[in-house]
Amino acid sequence: MLIFREIARTGSIAGAARGLGWTQPAVSQHLRHLERQAGTPLVLRRPRGVQLTEAGRALLRHADAIATRVQAATADLEAMVQLRAGTVRLAAFPSAGATLIPAAMSLLAERHPGLDVRLRAAEPPQAVAQLDAGEVDLAITFTHAGQTPPGTGELTRIPAGQDPLRLVLPRTHPSAGPPDTPLDLRALADDTWIGGCERCTAHLLQTCELAGFTPDIRHGTDDYVLTQALIARGLAVGLLPQLALDAARDPRVAVRPALDVRPRTLYVLHHREAEQIPAVRSALRAILDITATHTPAPTG
Structure with a gap:
């Protein structure tokens, strides 16, 4: 089962042989033996590797569980000894x-x-x-x-x-304060925005659309230091998680809670x-x- 898992992981019998330090014929022999026991093909041989059959994909889930249990057993023994x-x-x-x-x-x-x-x-x-x-x-x-x-x-x-989301603005922005008062996203409907990673940008779009507008996203970066640097220069506004602000807070930006934005x-x-x-x-x-x-x- 573990040999079969290595074949599936590498996508080829040759790759599994290299990973295991075995010969290709030895790996092929074990695979044939496993397929005889299963009573059905587990892989389809292709010129550049193998493709799992439906039965192979089902068996792989069990092979992954076996590999994890083997790792658990090994770690338990090492923990006792060491x-x-x-x-x-x-x-x-x-x-x-x-x-x-x-x-x-x-x-x-x-x-x-x-x-x-x-x-x-x-x-x-x-x-x-x-x-x-x-x-x-x-x-x-x-x-x-x-x-x-x-x-x-x-x-x-x-x-x-949970990690709250905060609106980040230039300190000179008309909506920059007061810092503890939640700000409605609609107040920033006419601003230029910065998007983050793919999932964060999708969330920003969805959140703004629920607020009644489509944000003008001109920039995209998942670097929260760069995001704040752009905002500090008055080039955009953004929505950042509190953890990002805890990690690196640019003193040149203002931060406000976002009204009706869930963490x-x-x-x-x-x-x-x-x-x-x-x-x-x-x-x-x-x-x-x-x-x-x-x-x-x-x-x-």
Whole structure:
């Protein structure tokens, strides 16, 4: 089953052989044996690799679960022998990676100094893809109100708090203050806007259309430092999450709550069996402890 999973992951028998350090005939022999046991072809041989059949795709889901259970068993044994030593790999979207996750990693280091924690910055779709591919153990993601939460039914998805969205304007803008009073988006209907990542831009469009106008989006970047730099120069206005402002706040911009704009929801995702791995379980607990106590910094 694990050999078959490697064939599916690499897309070819040759790729699986290279990954496993075996010969192609040996890998082919194991595949033929598995297909005889299954009673049906699992792959279609193509000139440049293989394509999974419907039966192969069904079996792959079980192979992934087996691989995770094998990893869980190995990690359990290592934790017992090495006093909870182990590695946990995280993928987090940039603003969480600059705020919540360093705090969680620090807390985890205090609780379990023997753990090796590794972080990758990745937007939610990429983080989920890395989790599916077995490249990370936990994916920290978000979804905007009205959007489908990330991940599939094969993954465990845990809500981890909310992140308010704030309107960011030049300090010279007529609507720049007062900072604690929510601002109606319609007050900015005639302004030039900055869009973010694909999902964030889609949310901005939907939110503004619900408010009764279509925003004039002239710029697009998921870099919240660049976004604020453009706004500070009076070139646009934008809608940024509080975590992005916590990570890097440009003193030249004004920030106001957005009226009737719902916050985005944070999630931590993992494979169902992964929580049995001590390092993953400890990291998950630290992340949830930090997100439970996190409060956005005051705006103004």
